[in-house]
Amino acid sequence: MTSSTTAASQLRTLGNSDLHLTPIGFGAWAIGGAWGSVSDQDSLAALHKAVDCGVNFIDTADVYGDGRSERLVAQLKKSRKDEIVVATKAGRRLPQQTVEGYSRANLTGWINDSLRNLASDAIDLLQLHCPPPALYDHAEVFGVLDDLVREGKLRYYGVSVEKIDEAMKAIEYPNVQTVQIIFNCFRQRPAEVFFPRALQKNVGILSRVPLASGLLTGKLRRDSKFEADDHRNFNRHGEAFDVGETFSGVDYDTGLAAVEEMRALLPKGVSMTQFALRWILMFDEVTCAIPGGKRPEQVEENCAASDLPPLTPDVMAAVLRIYDQKIRRLVHGRW
Numbered sequence: 624m625t626s627s628t629t630a631a632s633q634l635r636t637l638g639n640s641d642l643h644l645t646p647i648g649f650g651a652w653a654i655g656g657a658w659g660s661v662s663d664q665d666s667l668a669a670l671h672k673a674v675d676c677g678v679n680f681i682d683t684a685d686v687y688g689d690g691r692s693e694r695l696v697a698q699l700k701k702s703r704k705d706e707i708v709v710a711t712k713a714g715r716r717l718p719q720q721t722v723e724g725y726s727r728a729n730l731t732g733w734i735n736d737s738l739r740n741l742a743s744d745a746i747d748l749l750q751l752h753c754p755p756p757a758l759y760d761h762a763e764v765f766g767v768l769d770d771l772v773r774e775g776k777l778r779y780y781g782v783s784v785e786k787i788d789e790a791m792k793a794i795e796y797p798n799v800q801t802v803q804i805i806f807n808c809f810r811q812r813p814a815e816v817f818f819p820r821a822l823q824k825n826v827g828i829l830s831r832v833p834l835a836s837g838l839l840t841g842k843l844r845r846d847s848k849f850e851a852d853d854h855r856n857f858n859r860h861g862e863a864f865d866v867g868e869t870f871s872g873v874d875y876d877t878g879l880a881a882v883e884e885m886r887a888l889l890p891k892g893v894s895m896t897q898f899a900l901r902w903i904l905m906f907d908e909v910t911c912a913i914p915g916g917k918r919p920e921q922v923e924e925n926c927a928a929s930d931l932p933p934l935t936p937d938v939m940a941a942v943l944r945i946y947d948q949k950i951r952r953l954v955h956g957r958w
């Protein structure tokens with residue numbers, strides 16, 4: 624494992640905004656909840672390690688541990704002078720996902736709560752948190768977000784989506800700066816279908832679940848156990864939310880087999896985790912990959928991925944071949 628401090632030359636501009644992000648960010652879901660027990664002490668140590676390694680972007684959400692993740696990010700920011708861009712999300716507090724739920728009153732209330740949790744006057748980037756697909760036919764919701772920008776509560780806004788169709792519709796709204804979407808070696812369709820359009824529109828892309836919930840770290844086994852409150856246990860089949868968020872929607876054993884094939888492609892000294900992250904950064908359209916991290920060692924390993932040399936065309940072709948042979952039929956038509 625090597626230590627890394629992300630160089631300023633690696634920064635990628637987020638869409639049409641004036642935000643410049645490190646290619647590896649920090650995904651702050653696991654430090655909030657739904658990933659088994661994580662102590663705040665470890666979480667803060669992980670966050671500090673990220674900043675020490677040069678990371679300048681954190682993705683959180685109001686519902687991650689009911690504000691716990693946002694509050695930890697606020698603690699980090701209070702004790703660091705570094706410029707840190709924070710994205711959060713709104714919408715998942717609704718008991719049921721309806722378009723009507725994304726009202727001015729609800730959005731304003733959620734955003735005020737996030738501002739309090741984040742101890743901030745303005746949210747750098749607010750993302751609608753996988754809203755119902757029908758929302759994209761309701762321009763008035765984006766009008767509310769425009770008003771919140773004018774009021775100074777939001778600097779920028781974007782969306783987090785499940786499906787490419789939703790992403791395509793979202794970016795027709797001119798002030799949507801970013802789309803957060805699952806993109807990794809096991810979820811390659813966005814590059815085929817969505818990235819070219821996002822590039823035309825100059826929309827930023829945040830690649831979430833970059834490690835397929837840990838599958839692409841190469842550390843998981845058939846008999847790996849997950850705690851009861853870890854979604855890799857309770858959402859294996861989509862019992863609680865979209866199954867695509869857990870192991871990217873890939874059947875566990877098939878995923879393990881594909882990872883074993885990929886292991887043969889690792890350049891010397893590169894871990895499976897770093898390989899999976901470097902693969903994502905091969906796509907210039909991606910502004911930032913946001914691996915989740917619970918411990919400083921994980922974060923350090925993840926950050927170092929952006930210092931690795933590019934993967935060769937042969938290796939990229941081999942990853943695509945593995946995807947085509949083992950994974951495509953499970954995910955390609957679904958998301």
Ligand SMILES: NC(=O)c1ccc[n+]([C@@H]2O[C@H](COP(=O)([O-])OP(=O)(O)OC[C@H]3O[C@@H](n4cnc5c(N)ncnc54)[C@H](OP(=O)(O)O)[C@@H]3O)[C@@H](O)[C@H]2O)c1
Binds near residue numbers: 653682783921
């Ligand atoms: N709907 C949405 O908008 C949405 C949904 C999902 C995620 N996200 C965002 O995307 C971020 C990333 O996705 P994710 O957290 O779901 O999945 P991920 O990044 O694919 O996987 C994260 C998990 O992998 C393990 N891990 C990370 N680095 C590792 C390393 N170096 N070595 C070994 N294990 C490592 C950790 O869990 P263990 O140590 O427990 O194995 C970690 O919690 C989230 O944190 C969140 O910010 C957004």
